[in-house]
Amino acid sequence: MAWVHEMNEVSLSELLPGEKGTVERISHAAATVRQRLMEMGVVRGIQVQLIRFAPLGDPIEVRVGGYRLSLRRNEAQAVLVTKDVT
């Protein structure tokens, strides 16, 4: 596909456990998901870290600021982040 990603821009669901990223935007695909995620602090500029996958592979656990959020890969796909290079 011809998505023009920024250099490191990936969706949150593509991070591996331990990897960090900074939220760039949340796609408009699902308005409620977007609203909820943003209200829970997943806003532009915040650093997130993928902690782990659930035992069955889905959902995923993400560190957002000072707390842990779990969400399905499906929803995580809407969150676009730039991978932090450490």
Add this chain to the structure above:
Amino acid sequence: MSTSTVESVRVRTIAIIGNPNSGKTTLFNALTRLRQKVGNYPGVTVEKKEGRITFHDGSEASLLDLPGTYSLTANSPDEKIATDILLGRTAHTTAPDSVICVVDASNLERNLYLVSQIIDSHLPVVVALNMIDIANSEGIKIDFNALQQQLGVPVIPTIASRKMGIDELKKTIETTPKSNGVVRKWSVPEVFARECDELIDLLKNYHKVSEPLAFHEALDLLTTQTPSPHQLDRFSYELMEHVKKDHRRLDFLGIDRQSVVIEARYKWINNVCAIAVTQTKHADMSLSDKIDRVLTHKVWGFVFFFALMTVIFQSIFTWAILPMELIGDGFDLLGQQITRVMPEGDLRDLIVNGALAGVAAVVTFLPQILFLFLFLGLLEDTGYMARAAFIMDRAMSKVGLHGKSFIPLLSSFACAIPGIMATRTIESPKDRLVTMLVAPLMSCSARLPIYTLMIAAFIPSTSLFGILSLPALTMLSMYLLGLTAALTMAWLLKKTLLKSAPPVFIMELPRYKLPSAKTILLKMWERARLFLREAGTIILGVSIVLWFLATYPRLENGTASEQINQSFAGRAGHLIEPLIRPLGFDWKIGIGLIGSILQREVFVSTMGTIYNIKNADEESGTLSLKEQMQNDKDPVTGKPTFTVLTAICLMVYYVLAMQCLSTVAVMRRETNGWKWPLFQFGYMTMLAYSVTFLVFRVGLWIGGGA
């Protein structure tokens, strides 16, 4: 006039609001010192917790514990209630006089989002900065004065679980002014602000919306993607057209309406935190993380999960038996005493065989209910409950449900009523409905006495392969049958009647913590009381009615067996016998089925009533119900009434049938109508009938009917 003075003395109301797991309930308990009552909001079944708070000057106020919420943009019925009450949008209540906003200090940013929304409401608000002990241990230092200055409202540090800061909090609430009068400090692009002001004017002038609410409504209107039912209902066509134009203009200017306000608030929050908070150390891996490494591990996570479920079941089946037997023996003793001291007659009969039997049936349930709520309380309070949803979500999603449905379904193992009530946290109405519809298929504790009785009487207590006991295996099969039926029905409903997109799963995983004995005991007490009051009265009433039906009309002379045959109950049992014959049931079971439409566990006490009466003059009064059922023979054919197959069929029937009026009543309230409870009653009865029929036929074929 005296009436007018009564009316004018309105009790002040204070609302407590906060994110889930911020310590709201703990704070509420500390402030009210347990002087509280639990009820329901009119029209919806969101639990309403109200308590009394006494101030230092002796004055009192009513304290309202609102459901936990992350924001004032309602996603679930629970959150909607919290928002509506807070903003005074409900018909029955005005906005509270002041608000305590509980904030988890260890997670300040996200918690301040709600605070910022509440400050905008202009209600007098006090921030209870809770869990500062945890914040400290994580190296988060908060400058309270700076925070207070930045927010513009009083900030009181508290540790609710240790009752620290409660007095200061009370003092501060006492003296809060009528309005917080804080000037909004977060800012949005000028065009957006202009449209917003314009809308506020319209709302105030043409829709009689008062100031702080007008601001909230205006923001909602401008940021929404599709107008909510509330908005369409409340506002005129003209206004909605105006809003549409605003949307077009803002969209044209490239302003992201949905994110602009949220981002503005978070920007402000970041500034506040930069000033008031310092992070002194960075814990790389907290204790919670270490625990989660194991408990959400691919292998160990499931090992632990299933081990835990096994322990819970084992304990309910074994530990709860002892107190249950003690209670049963106690009531037997009491019955004998009454029989000794009272003269023979209808009254004695009524008391011993009607009322006492009913009370005993109710009370023997308590140990199980207490055990189950002990475990559910532990799961919830330690933080494991969210992990259970996390682990199980994938599996639940296979039938189209949400990880959050797992908790209500799990609770339904205790009782479908709290299970159904626990579905309130599920945001999507259709998913919530599906969960409610299948919840009563989970084997609740009310079925347990039936399983226990039937298994003890008819399943030989031998063991399979040396380790698995047949009775335990039978019990497990019943639970698995219920579970399978629930999941299959959920899948079916999601595919057909209640088709909808896969639900959204966005859930906080709270920190693990040591459970608080008080929180759990309080919950157990609340549930036990609710059971005794709501289910207990029904069971007692039914017991007495059933005693009456089984006793009258009286035969002048004749054996007890003829007596019950002639009674109203016997006639009803006979009446439905043709209908239940294909399931292998006779008229006595028929009576049991009729009686237990109200409440499953009544079946056992009905059987008790039937057999007690029957054997009253046969000198076998000391025989237990189990033995009497084993000995019971069909008077015509001489074959035993109950066989292993009948016992299994009966259990299968009870696994699947909706024999519980309280659940019907709860469903009616939760869904606001009779449609769904009737549907539920219908489909479950049909399911139970057909599956039992199948089992009976297959059983006969195999030869298990001998």
